[in-house]
Amino acid sequence: MAQLQAYREQQSEEQQKLKERMGKIKHKIAIISGKGGVGKSTVTVNLASAFAAKGFKVGVLDADIHGPSVPRLLGLEGQHVKYGPPGAFPVDGPLGMKVMSIDFFLSEEMPTIWRGPLKMRAIRQFLVEIVWGELDFLFIDLPPGTGDEPLSIAQLLPEMDGVVIVTMPTGLSSSIVKKAITFAERMNMPIIGVVENMSGFICPHCGVKTEIFQSGGGEKMAKDTHVPFLGSIPIDPKISVESDKGHPFVIADKDSAATKAFVEIVDKVEVFLKK
Numbered sequence: 460m461a462q463l464q465a466y467r468e469q470q471s472e473e474q475q476k477l478k479e480r481m482g483k484i485k486h487k488i489a490i491i492s493g494k495g496g497v498g499k500s501t502v503t504v505n506l507a508s509a510f511a512a513k514g515f516k517v518g519v520l521d522a523d524i525h526g527p528s529v530p531r532l533l534g535l536e537g538q539h540v541k542y543g544p545p546g547a548f549p550v551d552g553p554l555g556m557k558v559m560s561i562d563f564f565l566s567e568e569m570p571t572i573w574r575g576p577l578k579m580r581a582i583r584q585f586l587v588e589i590v591w592g593e594l595d596f597l598f599i600d601l602p603p604g605t606g607d608e609p610l611s612i613a614q615l616l617p618e619m620d621g622v623v624i625v626t627m628p629t630g631l632s633s634s635i636v637k638k639a640i641t642f643a644e645r646m647n648m649p650i651i652g653v654v655e656n657m658s659g660f661i662c663p664h665c666g667v668k669t670e671i672f673q674s675g676g677g678e679k680m681a682k683d684t685h686v687p688f689l690g691s692i693p694i695d696p697k698i699s700v701e702s703d704k705g706h707p708f709v710i711a712d713k714d715s716a717a718t719k720a721f722v723e724i725v726d727k728v729e730v731f732l733k734k
């Protein structure tokens with residue numbers, strides 16, 4: 460009985476802390492996808508960078524426990540959390556961004572071999588124990604699919620502003636992403652819209668666009684499921700080169716077609732938040 464009482468007290472203390480920590484963050488936005496490799500983490504770090512470049516205070520939470528890629532995409536590989544009296548502090552990233560990932564607790568090559576409850580606990584601690592401070596935005600990079608991590612985030616952050624869904628212009632991606640849409644709807648997470656990534660290749664020499672995959676799949680899927688379409692980002696070899704160097708393309712390559720398309724997506728996210 461005493462144990463149960465202690466457990467309940469600990470739970471309510473944690474709940475209070477969660478409210479306090481998350482109450483200091485104005486907007487929380489999750490980025491999800493149906494399957495891996497569609498550019499979800501790339502979209503996350505570039506959305507975060509675009510808002511940080513506008514002067515907003517931005518945090519990025521890499522909630523992908525098994526495949527964290529945010530540290531690499533922001534040039535923060537090998538960094539570790541620092542501890543202080545109020546808790547653990549996020550790592551300082553480019554443009555003043557505050558960044559947190561499971562990678563900052565482990566060595567780079569160490570895989571996380573964790574079952575559901577442990578992953579859910581880690582996600583909770585990212586929100587409760589990390590000293591995020593006052594932020595305008597927290598962008599949360601969720602692993603692909605509809606597993607433990609998205610479920611935890613949805614339950615812990617009922618005040619979430621919305622989710623951005625990333626897909627690719629193929630029939631397979633579109634059909635899988637529909638599941639992500641249904642998941643967000645079931646969890647009562649507002650859908651900001653769908654981004655179609657790797658949408659055609661613009662030749663850097665002649666400027667002609669080639670549809671490597673089918674075109675318009677993301678837009679059609681958005682229409683069919685009555686979800687806003689935010690825009691398409693073309694395939695650009697420079698994106699992967701800059702990403703590997705830890706440079707978000709929206710900052711590193713300001714004049715590219717991909718950046719121009721991305722800026723329009725950012726504008727639509729801002730309009731959504733003002734509604």
Ligand code: ADP
Nearest residue numbers: 495496497498499500501693694695698699702
């Ligand atoms: P996910 O998070 O969905 O698994 P990532 O964001 O890690 O996908 O992207 C997978 C790979 O594709 C990375 O190497 C990234 O640099 C590359 N990539 C993403 N979007 C583009 C794009 N529009 N053009 C070229 N390469 C891209």
